[in-house]
Amino acid sequence: MDDAPRRTVPIKLNMPSDCEADFHHTKDQFLNCANQTSDWAWRYDDYCITSKAKAEKALYDDLKAEHDLTANLVQKGIRRAIEAVDAGVEKLKEGEKTSQPVFDSWSVVYDKRSATFNADHATLSTVNGRVKADYVLPLEDEREETPFGRYYESDEWDASSATLQYDEHSEDFYLHVTLKNPNYEVDGIERQEATSREEGTENGVVLGVDLNVTGAFAVTSTGKFIGSADYLTHKRNELEKRRGRLQQTGTRSSHLTIQRIGSRFSDWSLDWLHNRVNELLEEAERVNADGVIFENLKHIRENIANGSKFQQWAYAKFVEIAEYKIEDRDLFVDFVSPAYTSQRCSCCGFTHEDNRDDKTFACQKCGYEVNADYNAAKNIAVRYCGYIHRGQKSRGGWAACQSALKSGTLNVNGEFNASAV
Template identity: 45%
Template sequence: MATVELRRTAVVKLDVDDDAHRLLQETIDRFKQAAQMVADDGWNGTEDGYIVTSKTELHDRTYDDVREATDELNADLVCAARNRAADALDSCAEKRKDGKNPSKPQFTSDSVVYNLNAITYYDDYATLATVDGRIEAEYVLPDEDVPPTTYFSEDWEKREATLHHRDGDYYLHIAVVRETETEPEDAENGTVLGVDLNVDGHLAVTSTGAFIGNADYLNHKRREYEKRRGQMQQTGTRSAHLTMKSLGGRFANWSEDYLHRVSKTLVQEALAHDCTHIAFEKLTHIRERISNASKFQQWAFRRIQEYTEYKAAEYGIAVEKIAPQYTSQRCSHVDCSFTHDDNRDGDEFCCLKCDREYHADYNAAKNIARKLLQNWHKSGSGGATSHLALKSGTLNVNGIFTPTTV
């Protein structure tokens, strides 16, 4: 039997003193600066207007200038920043090929990528390169034998990591791998929670029938902020400008907290139903797919997915994203699956073939989970033994229902 490499992400909170905290934040700021410098150079690219995407060419064009501008940021971190910028530029180049007009990449996320030259792992702590030498950061691990604790056993090999700064704390997202001769765990006997995200009504609806958050309320708060912001801009005084900045900060903090709570509830729903995976739709081309999806709503969807992913990883739950085609138009009943645009009318879903009626978002959430199972099944990854989580039990790809035992 062929050897399979399993790859997971262990999310670990770090305990650092004030000096280390300051150095890590300075390192993140320099990393973002480095990535932006590379992106700016590659975006301006050539006289013909082409975006430079080659990592080798970007390295030759920017390395010396970036190191000088970032006060000799660690060489491995400079290279990691270049790679992040190159990936973003490559995505923009692909969009241009498709006739789209992407914006230049902007790097605002408080994170930095560490390869194995820039980070060293020990039993209870790691050392990380910073703008001023290395610092030690102790792991804050749970007592229970659950991820990430299980990923710190000798069975798992630690690879690269991404450092994130969130809510005043630092977290390492460590890639861990191990080899096995069994089928991949992510498809064998897995249970999937499907999640449908919405621009109105409930912000998130799950295949287990949980209706989470309020998109209308979120949008209302956004409109209120925009109205106040417009009033301050018209006033034009320094006091109004300061008030506008304060309003923006308060709204940003409020919306981030709201989306954090939504993602936390999604993870709790997955835990309550013993799910190994959470499935979302890919957000690619969402503006084309959902005509009334604003940039703010796109940002909110992306944030929910990001927050859910790192929260779920702490419990060993993986987040997958599937192609969105037909999840809203297809009947989710396993004996039907009839697909037609007229099946859905707003929040109501009534199948034109079998006459079954569902809440439209609940129907879509079930289809999202089922589609991931079907992808596993087609790829031979054991999807037939996996299940999608429902209100009162689970359903496998062959339509066999297993009720929840009390």
Template identity: 80%
Template sequence: MDDAPRRTIPIKLDVPRERRGDLHQTKTQFLHCANRTSEWAWRYDDYCVTSKSKAENALYSELREETDLTANLVQKGIRRAIEAVTSGVEKLKDGEKTSQPEFDSWSVVYDKRSATFNDDHATLSTPNGRITAEYVLPPKEEREETPFGRYYENDDWDASSATLQYDDREDTFYLHVTLKNPDYTVDGTEYQEASHDDDGAENGVVLGVDLNVTGAFAVTSTGEFIGSADYLTHKRAQCEQRRARLQQVGTRSAHLTIQSIGSKFSDWSLDWLHNRANNLIAEAQSADADGIIFENLDHIRENIANGSKFQQWAYAKFVELVEYKVESTELFVDFVNPAYTSQRCSHCGFTHEDNRDDKEFMCQDCGYDVNADYNAAKNIANRYCGYIHRGQKSRGGWAISQLALKSGMLNVNGEYTPAELLG
């Protein structure tokens, strides 16, 4: 709940020397998003815009083009500015003098979509990929009475967001982590934010997603086949063939038609990807999932390295749209290492290159026979569950996780729960 008690604790970070520049670059681009938004929203001669959704609709695409930030960090920059503009509007209403907010202090706002908060380190999103920063902490026995020991290491408190700051004099980065208590009482009334299992460990469900160059565009661990990669490629080929014919004509009229075709196809493909992203989010919500898990984006680009730049753009844009759209939901997006997800049997775990033959998957050990993309989607989700099982914290802050299947849930220990018993 929004009124849950919060504590913010500063944690000194040990940032690798070769990655420090990435954090400074993140700050520069984050503040650019905030200042561009502030300039757009602050209007003396008309009215100030205080709607986050209006600001995002107007500026998000431009700022994505102007920066190398992830979708989440762009949105955080926009929202930070709108919050400041809203505060300024309230001051004006109260008769106080104020001016357009300007952002120049060193800070970047992170949440669970752009950072992970682990026991002894954090990973932070930057324009050049995620970096791992170790926490600089006193010995275990000396920090029990420190804020870190009382709150961060206390299972009752969950890290929900953080602000990264830099001390120029010390040449040191600090992460100011905000934690909130998911179980608390107010005036004797108990409130709960998270579901728990019998052991009291927070539990979550993830939906694995396998993206493909051929066949279904996206396949989920629940067996949902979303869109057709072949259809998308076919539409692109039609557009290219028509452009090629017009280029041979060579007239000004033909040149203008080529430009029109390109614009129309760009609009169509973006709309198609928007709809597929909506389909995926709807499937995740239907499965009562908490998170959507992809293979990491570098692997997606490698998968289509021999394909067209359009294919590379389409898959990256799809993931970006999903990340953007989940901001208005309770879902999150995260990624796993893709190694052997297409060769591993999701039923018994046996891994061999002969298991997969194009879209067919048959385990050479146990005989499990299934669509290869569906098998990969389950492996993607199961790998994330295994990651949590080994003691890492999920993007949702869980201690335990399970993956959504066609007709139930499966945890990392292989224990299956049918759908009829989940209610």
């Protein structure tokens, strides 16, 4: 197993306009390879296939003949699907509910056989040959303080792979380059961080996330309020009102308009969720979190069982996008039981239904008052740390765990460590 430390550096690309279509076609074919592999490997009434070698032997020739991708990109599509199927099988073994992986988010995975990483540009394989894409670089006098300067330009770090992503809102391409350093040596706090994050044997830090029907769409245990669930619901209601008016008209033109605005809203919703996930991951990286913890999705569905199917889809899709985007980062996603996270005081632990009143949390015992969703997010992180303390194996393989809070971390013994961030 390659245990070399890794860092991921996002780089905006100045993509040649006449080559953008090539990358979109490449993405479509890459995801198609992954989805066909998922269809083949995920077997409800039999054993799922989790062997990359077996999948490549069975599927590679047909997929290569069907697509214009290079051999390496076809293999990457197969392997990405098998990794997701393998993760799903592990969830089933743990008694968790899951479903067949579906790949619909814009991404293409590259390594050194399908891409070259240069000082100021990359060349990337497409369905129409290799394309040179220049980097949009930070200002030279500010570069040393950026991930690009610290890692990408360092002789000690080597670019090993990358994921190409596309921001549909800004219409920009980003290359998330993964670098590794097998000879990385650090001292003091940095060595402790490297041991925790890369070897995963001692301690880890997790970020709790509470998802909501009203108010902020997501709230973290560090007090980050992400997006507006009210705004998302408002946009959906506007669509439904317009759809209702067009249905009353009943013409062929109105039917086509319904299809068109529905497609536009679906694209907008996905883009909105992608941007909110990006905010969440930025917060996780800011506080050096190792894991992002949600309440299990079954609770989310039950919590809004009488509400909108759209809200259920939005929450599930948000977590799915987070899991996908975390694949190439030094992070993981895990889940906890939702029981009483909204009623428990994150300060003293007292649990009572009267503690919460809509968006206000006021502990009936110690008097602690705070935003209710923020309180719940802290409880989610604390609960996960409790699981590890009682011997449950973490996705990071640690012996202990800490919760990421606004100004530091908290362990299960109530010991607070102030953050240097």
